[in-house]
Amino acid sequence: LQLESDLRQALERQEFCLHYQPIVSLATGKLKGFEALIRWRHPQRGLISPAEFIPVAEDIGLIVPLGEWVLRAACRQLCAWQAQFPHLMPLKMSVNIAGKQIREPNFVAQIEQILVETGLDGSYLQLEITESTLIEYAQETIHALLKIRSKQIQLSIDDFGQGYSSLSYLHRFPINILKIDRSFVSGMHSNAENYEIIRTITTLAHTLGMDVVAEGAETTEQLTILRTLGCEFGQGYLFSRPLNCASATALMSTNP
Ligand code: G
Ligand code: G
Ligand code: MN
Ligand code: NA
Numbered sequence: 001l002q003l004e005s006d007l008r009q010a011l012e013r014q015e016f017c018l019h020y021q022p023i024v025s026l027a028t029g030k031l032k033g034f035e036a037l038i039r040w041r042h043p044q045r046g047l048i049s050p051a052e053f054i055p056v057a058e059d060i061g062l063i064v065p066l067g068e069w070v071l072r073a074a075c076r077q078l079c080a081w082q083a084q085f086p087h088l089m090p091l092k093m094s095v096n097i098a099g100k101q102i103r104e105p106n107f108v109a110q111i112e113q114i115l116v117e118t119g120l121d122g123s124y125l126q127l128e129i130t131e132s133t134l135i136e137y138a139q140e141t142i143h144a145l146l147k148i149r150s151k152q153i154q155l156s157i158d159d160f161g162q163g164y165s166s167l168s169y170l171h172r173f174p175i176n177i178l179k180i181d182r183s184f185v186s187g188m189h190s191n192a193e194n195y196e197i198i199r200t201i202t203t204l205a206h207t208l209g210m211d212v213v214a215e216g217a218e219t220t221e222q223l224t225i226l227r228t229l230g231c232e233f234g235q236g237y238l239f240s241r242p243l244n245c246a247s248a249t250a251l252m253s254t255n256p
Contacts, residue, residue, distance in 0.1 A: 004060055006042065007053055011062075011069060015041050018073050019242035022251070023094065023213060023235045026227050031255060033092030035128070035235060036074040037242045038066075058100055067101040068110055075118040075125065077245065082124075085252045094126040094156060099133035103140050108147045115151070123152040126177065131163035134173060142173065149174040156213070161197060167204050178205045182216020182236070189221050202229050 010016060020034035040048040057063040078093040085091075101107055115122055127148060134141065134157060145155060156177035157170075161184050180201055187194040198214070205212045214226045217236030226234060243251060 003053070003056060007040075007056060007060070007062060010040060010042075011065060015043070016066070016069065017041065017244070018070065018077065019244055020077070020248040021235060021242040022240045022248075023092075023233050024239050026214075026223065026231055026234050031088065031091065031252070032233055033094060033126070034078075034248065035094040035242075036070060036077075036096070038070055038096075054098065058098055061100075063098045063100050064104055067098060068114070071095055071111065072114050072118065075114055075120040078124060079118050079120050081249070081252065084249070088252055088255065090124060092124055092126050092154070093120075094128055096128045096158065099129075099137055099141075102129065102133070102144050103137060108144055108151075111148065111153070112151065121152070123154075126154040126156050128156045128158040128179065130158045131160050135163050135169075138172075145174055159215075161201060167200075170204070171208055175208075175210055177211045177213060179213040179215050179235075180231070185214050185216045185222055185226070185236070186218065188225060189219075195225070198226075198231075199229055202231055206230065 017039050018036045019039055020036055022034055023032045024030060025032050038050050038054070040050075040053055042048050054063070057066050074093050074095045078091065081091065082089055104110075111125075114120075115125070129141075149155060154176040155174060156179050157173075157175055158179050159181045160178045161181045178201060180198055184194045184197050184201075188198060189195075202212050211233065212231045213233040213235055214222075214231045215235050217223055217226060217234045217238045219238060223234065223238060240251070
């Protein structure tokens with residue numbers, strides 16, 4: 001397949017870049033951090049979405065070196081912003097991690113090396129693992145998750161609510177943040193069930209000492225409800241789309 005062979009060469013040809021989507025405090029509107037989102041600038045096909053190439057990268061085993069590149073680039077970028085915008089700190093950098101990465105025996109050592117190399121303190125890094133990965137590989141990942149937490153790195157469950165995990169199961173994992181899947185947020189005002197799901201997830205998260213990020217917030221009506229429900233943070237087009245590096249830097253320059 002052409003996409004596969006192109007993907008294999010894309011790393012050394014430096015065709016990937018990161019975009020950064022702001023995550024904000026719902027109470028104050030202040031910037032809390034960014035989620036790093038990979039993009040592929042294909043020389044012929046233009047920008048290709050990670051939804052298209054990340055599954056392929058997982059299939060062909062490229063996700064491990066690719067994920068390492070993402071982690072290093074994201075940590076470097078946060079260090080640069082820490083130096084440039086000390087008054088906006090602390091900001092967190094959130095990085096998506098694929099199941100295959102966590103199951104690599106040397107994953108934790110790799111992160112430690114990247115932190116040493118970039119000089120980033122682990123407490124500013126958050127790793128996002130999807131709920132389905134967590135459930136599917138609970139036994140294989142728990143040890144790595146505990147080691148990651150011992151480095152002060154925070155753990156988020158991404159796309160929460162999609163994986164139908166039993167809620168009581170959650171306390172077994174050393175998770176700091178639940179990111180509520182955007183499908184619940186987008187259907188919230190027209191669908192009483194979605195509203196109840198968000199309310200229940202938020203209550204549970206708080207009971208377990210976790211913070212909540214509502215994903216995919218697009219309207220002020222949603223913002224008002226999410227605030228009322230006590231969600232701490234929001235991420236979505238209402239606040240900002242994912243930004244390239246220059247635009248994210250410009251956002252912080254105009255943010256007193
Ligand atoms: O940014 P966008 O909406 O196109 O992202 C689509 C999907 O790709 C999302 O589910 C997101 O979590 C995933 N994704 C984006 N960047 C990365 C990455 O660096 N690593 C992994 N594993 N997934 C990513
Ligand atoms: O699965 P994950 O949460 O990592 O996916 C993040 C993706 O969600 C990003 O690629 C981003 O483009 C997309 N996204 C972020 N905010 C919104 C939003 O408000 N609406 C929609 N439809 N997509 C969003
Ligand atoms: Mn994510
Ligand atoms: Na998500």
